[in-house]
Amino acid sequence: MPDVIKLLPDAVANQIAAGEVIQRPASAVKELLENAIDAGADHIQLIIKDAGKTLIQVVDNGAGMSDTDARLCFERHATSKIEQASDLFAIRTMGFRGEALASIAAIAKVELKSSTEEVGIGTQIIIEASRVSTQTPCNCPKGTSIAVKNLFFNTPARRNFLKSDNVEKRHILNEFQRLAIVHPDISFHFYQNNQLTHQLNKTNLKQRIAHLFGSNYNQKLIPVKEETQIVDVTGYVGKPEFAKKVRGEQFFFVNKRFIRSPYLNHAVDLAFHDLIPDDAFPTFFLFLETAPEQIDVNVHPTKTEIKFQDERYFYQIIKSAVKRALGAFNITPTLDFDRESAFDNLPKDANRPIKQPGINIDPDYNPFNDDGKAAPYKQGSLTSRINPQQWEQMFPGKEDVPIPKEPRGSDQVTISADWEDKKEGNGEKKFSQLHNRYILTPVKSGLMVIDQQRAHERILFERFKILLQNRSMASQQLLFPENIVLNENDADILKEIIEEIRNIGFGINELGKTTFVIDAVPVDLAEDHVLQDVVEGIIEQVQKNKLDLKLDMRTNVLRSLAKRLAIRHGKALSREEMTALADSLFACEMPQQSPAGKPVLTIISNEELASRFK
Ligand code: ADP
Ligand code: MG
Numbered sequence: 001m002p003d004v005i006k007l008l009p010d011a012v013a014n015q016i017a018a019g020e021v022i023q024r025p026a027s028a029v030k031e032l033l034e035n036a037i038d039a040g041a042d043h044i045q046l047i048i049k050d051a052g053k054t055l056i057q058v059v060d061n062g063a064g065m066s067d068t069d070a071r072l073c074f075e076r077h078a079t080s081k082i083e084q085a086s087d088l089f090a091i092r093t094m095g096f097r098g099e100a101l102a103s104i105a106a107i108a109k110v111e112l113k114s115s116t117e118e119v120g121i122g123t124q125i126i127i128e129a130s131r132v133s134t135q136t137p138c139n140c141p142k143g144t145s146i147a148v149k150n151l152f153f154n155t156p157a158r159r160n161f162l163k164s165d166n167v168e169k170r171h172i173l174n175e176f177q178r179l180a181i182v183h184p185d186i187s188f189h190f191y192q193n194n195q196l197t198h199q200l201n202k203t204n205l206k207q208r209i210a211h212l213f214g215s216n217y218n219q220k221l222i223p224v225k226e227e228t229q230i231v232d233v234t235g236y237v238g239k240p241e242f243a244k245k246v247r248g249e250q251f252f253f254v255n256k257r258f259i260r261s262p263y264l265n266h267a268v269d270l271a272f273h274d275l276i277p278d279d280a281f282p283t284f285f286l287f288l289e290t291a292p293e294q295i296d297v298n299v300h301p302t303k304t305e306i307k308f309q310d311e312r313y314f315y316q317i318i319k320s321a322v323k324r325a326l327g328a329f330n331i332t333p334t335l336d337f338d339r340e341s342a343f344d345n346l347p348k349d350a351n352r353p354i355k356q357p358g359i360n361i362d363p364d365y366n367p368f369n370d371d372g373k374a375a376p377y378k379q380g381s382l383t384s385r386i387n388p389q390q391w392e393q394m395f396p397g398k399e400d401v402p403i404p405k406e407p408r409g410s411d412q413v414t415i416s417a418d419w420e421d422k423k424e425g426n427g428e429k430k431f432s433q434l435h436n437r438y439i440l441t442p443v444k445s446g447l448m449v450i451d452q453q454r455a456h457e458r459i460l461f462e463r464f465k466i467l468l469q470n471r472s473m474a475s476q477q478l479l480f481p482e483n484i485v486l487n488e489n490d491a492d493i494l495k496e497i498i499e500e501i502r503n504i505g506f507g508i509n510e511l512g513k514t515t516f517v518i519d520a521v522p523v524d525l526a527e528d529h530v531l532q533d534v535v536e537g538i539i540e541q542v543q544k545n546k547l548d549l550k551l552d553m554r555t556n557v558l559r560s561l562a563k564r565l566a567i568r569h570g571k572a573l574s575r576e577e578m579t580a581l582a583d584s585l586f587a588c589e590m591p592q593q594s595p596a597g598k599p600v601l602t603i604i605s606n607e608e609l610a611s612r613f614k
Helices: 010-021 025-038 067-072 085-090 100-106 156-161 165-182 205-213 262-271 311-328 341-345 388-394 409-424 452-469 488-503 531-548 553-565 575-586 606-611
Strands: 043-049 055-060 109-115 121-128 131-139 143-149 187-192 195-200 221-227 231-238 250-254 257-259 284-290 359-361 384-386 432-434 438-443 446-451 475-485 507-510 515-522 601-605
Touching (some): 010 100, 025 043, 025 055, 025 100, 025 143, 025 165, 067 109, 100 109, 165 187, 165 205, 165 250, 165 257, 165 488, 205 231, 221 311, 231 311, 250 262, 262 311, 284 311, 438 452, 438 575, 446 452, 446 575, 446 606, 452 553, 452 575, 475 507, 488 531, 515 531, 531 553
Parallel strands (some): 043 187, 250 284
Antiparallel strands (some): 043 055, 055 143, 109 121, 109 143, 121 131, 221 231, 231 284, 250 257, 475 515, 507 515
């Protein structure tokens, strides 16, 4: 048997590695910006054409590269940032794997100019599909400019996989924002198709956030600061009343590196739990600084996932830090929220669980007023003290219920039949409302408990679906057309779904890049809705559904609209409203499931009740 194993030529190996590191134009943007930051630049220009598909260029005023380095940097595993394996546990730079430039050069045409000299004599290299075509001396200022042209030109599968320009631009903007937030001390100019879209001067963190997300952020942010032996947490969280729509504005950075962590997100959610509606998302920009040995960033090629030595410490500390910040601004129902002293003496690798801070809450306090916004905290109403376990029980995390594949047909028949029987009876229906959240009503087999919000979502969803099928979504002309201004992300998403939005009865048109005018709305839209909120809510929901599920766009938009317009938990309902809601629910095809597949109602059976009195 002849030997069959061969070493892959470098160009091929690089192309394979490129698949992991460079998934889309935004990945190249991230790598190039990170290199510029690592090179110590304090002014960086990012230049993009056609959503990065034809050009991505980053120009920095950092340290620059020597002639030899400029050639070497395109070799795989060429890095100036680590020398030995042990350095991996003390990483302070953004890059260290030495893969990015080699990967990019394997799948694009790259032109590099770099100089280490103030006098501005440097070197220029042109490289395409891993082959250097020229290296010549050139005039260029100190620093480095790297232009990446025709990304994925030789990997058609990858190129075809790219999304629309709007989507790719949004990814690029996300990467840009993440790095710009962490480095307010660097000035950035961002050009898209020859237009300067972002000019960020050197400033502090708060101003940088305001420059990126809107000047009103100055009033929206509460500072967070917590120093412990293991980790320092700093940054800002948004005041609860602004937590309307903002998934995009949730940022965790660990040692200046943006990371995703649903687990740590949950810690923040919990800190906000009784302050914002269930379907709202808090805004946060949180920076964790920890010794590099505490974390491992080398678990994923794009380095957005990291491993913590002990994630639970981080979880508890973040939760406490956010609660304390909110408490200090008198927003949480806390009185004695002093800094948790247990964190001062944490042994570095002890396994013992951390004691949670005690919290004073008012169990009757309803955080939502009728319009679903957070109600202000009433100082006088603190009554009891509960322990953390009770707290967790009262406000469990928002766990997602998996969507059942088939409707549970048989129960559905019995429950609906139960309902019909009830109507046949003396015709009188008794309803009461529990905690402004559940509707209770006796049925033949026991006590039916209906979740009012989910029930209404189901009703609206089915109604919209039918109207849309019949092409009869009625639209109501507005007397005064309203303009709404969105952030860039949201504007891009809206452009993608604008046809569907029109189909459901909105008269909506683009006015400018991020401005839209609405001159008609679906007739179901109650008058007290603020249009801006509704549209942002739909966008948010659409984006969320898109992440979670493979829905077609129409179902996604319908579901989002139903969710946005449904009555909320916290809304008191009159007897008539409860009757109407229950009647409409049981006229639905699938009364038992919300559009997202969660249970709408349950019955506590007579037997179960009886068994409790044994
Ligand atoms: P890594 O960043 O992981 O080291 P890269 O492939 O991104 O790997 O870069 C390889 C090397 O090229 C870097 O270690 C650095 O020495 C050099 N380099 C890349 N970009 C720049 C830049 N903008 N300025 C100076 N040096 C750079
Ligand atoms: Mg790098």
